[in-house]
Amino acid sequence: MKSIKFIIAGILFGIVMSKSEAISWFRIQEMFRFQDFHMYGIIGTAVVLGTIATLVIKKFKLRDFQGNPIVFTPKEMSIPRYIIGGTIFGLGWALTGACPGPMFVNVGFSYWAIFIAIGGALAGTYMYGAIKDRLPH
């Protein structure tokens, strides 16, 4: 029971990403060509509501279902890390049309070719771990 709630949250995520077509390569292309509001609407709505929710949680010091305080870990400041890392991520995102979540949703859609991208993503993650100390952060 403890773990099934995470599976259910994941199912909800998979369905909503599919039904709003956010897992589609075409939608990502449309976004990077600034030719429709759709993807911006999805991310924008989520961010506006997410910001309000985060402020409310902080303001009222809300606790999670287990009674522990909800903590937000601030991200460490750096410019090169986020710009370089982000740019490399973006290169791949526009190429495969899927960021990590939608990659796996596409598996459920039986787009088996996505396993090549997932294999690549695991290799890329491993490579980062192997050389991270030599990269500017």
Place this chain on the structure above:
Amino acid sequence: MLELIRQPWPWYISGIVIAFIMVLLLFFGKSFGFSSNLRTICSACGAGKRVKFFDFDWRSQTWNLLFLVGAIIGGFISAEFLSSGEPVQISQATIQDLQQLGISAPDGMQPTEIFSLSAAFTLKGFLILLLGGFAIGFGARYAGGCTSGHAISGISNLQLPSLIAVIGFFIGGLITTFVLLPLIF
């Protein structure tokens, strides 16, 4: 009702549900970030023996792997039971731009020129997916998060680093869209 669900959902429904999932995970005592799973999988496969970055208690991240399994099931449910079978409804301008690259108008969720198995197992098709995936995995960990961790969770928490990361996502995405894709196709 089912007919309505089978239609593509408008952006605001999607945005509301994604924010709901983010908040739900906070109340479960977790934080929304999908790409961490890639690190967890590397670690579960034993990468921690060779590389320190993967030497951590990956079992503490089991909840996120379950979320990943759920995402796959959610995709399956959508494809099998909630799909209208209509192609993705992208704008006419995008269809025309992509046709100039030789990518035909949608007849499903994904372009056959990239996602069909016959395309994926040509050298070009294989490299597009492999290198694209590699950049996603490498870049996500380098930047410390992906779309969910930075664009959604991070910006919602007014984190400047997340905004910088998202600017990076767009620099990369625009380079691929306007420089790399015309060279590749």
